[in-house]
Amino acid sequence: MKIILVDDEQKFITMLAKRLAMRGIKADIAFTGDEAIQKSRDTVYDVAVLDIKMPGISGIQLKNKLSGLDPELKFIFVTGHGAVGQSDENLIDTDVYLAKPLDIENLIKKIYEITKTG
């Protein structure tokens, strides 16, 4: 299982990546959309965990670009907004989204769920 975490809050995803590694999930990190796209060109990921809003690109826009590189890639969105789904325009019903602060066990559960459903 290989995942990529994308968020401009560097401390947040660095810590998250460490915690996932302790649980046997290897996670690469990217602080910008461009960095995520570059890494996706070099590595095949199973799941991308994306911040809904980042400087220069939205989570949805990034999803579209990464899907173009790898149609099999699964996505989980992370939002810092008040209510999950609120003002997250263009998210479709089948998209998975979690609110910050994250419950890591729940995140791992979602990762395994979406990779099982294929």
Add this chain to the structure above:
Amino acid sequence: MSDAIDFMNMEGLKFFGRVNASISHELKNILAIISETVGFSNDLIDLTEQGEKLKLPLFKSCNESIVEEIQRGFDTIKQMNKFAHSVDVPIKETDLLETLMLSIKLSSFLSFASHVQITSQGEETKSVLTCPFLLQNLIYQILIFIYKSIGPDGQINIQLNSKKNDGTQILFSCPTQLSLDGFPTQKIQKIIAILGVELNMNEFLNELDIWIPNDSKKIIVLEKELQMYSYTEKSDNESSKNS
């Protein structure tokens, strides 16, 4: 109620909403970092309990990170508090540098904010009689426009140039191309008209500025309108108490 007051009410609500949304987002991010860091500390404790060697440097690093984020949280709340109190007095002698810094700080919570640097030149900056809340909104709207033009990697330089007994210029300039297509927006035009400030643009030099006169007749008129509005509101409240 005058057109200016109607606009201030409606626009004020929108501005308040937008700023508070970005502040709540910032606070959530801070709490998310603290949450992950505490989670990581707990993970380390679990590993130690399972027999692994205690990793003190990592614990120390976690604590330092938490302290930093708590400080960041306090700083954010401090800005939020300043912003909340900026409506206490609708028209008053306003420190322009303080107002500018607050507007920059509030706009920095936006995900697309560029890097901003202030330099202050000329004589000591003065306070001017103005509507601080509306002026904050004006600077905020200008910054948003520039952020969208130059992107999050862009740089904005702001100079505050005061001229004694005359007014103060707030000059926004960019080292890179600044497109002024669509500027000023209708909202900005309206705010400028109400405040009685002057807007100048120079796309060739990648800069724009607002000139805030020390004695704006528009502000004096607005102050009178607001006093009338408060008087009317007070009378309405007294009438409803007596009825």
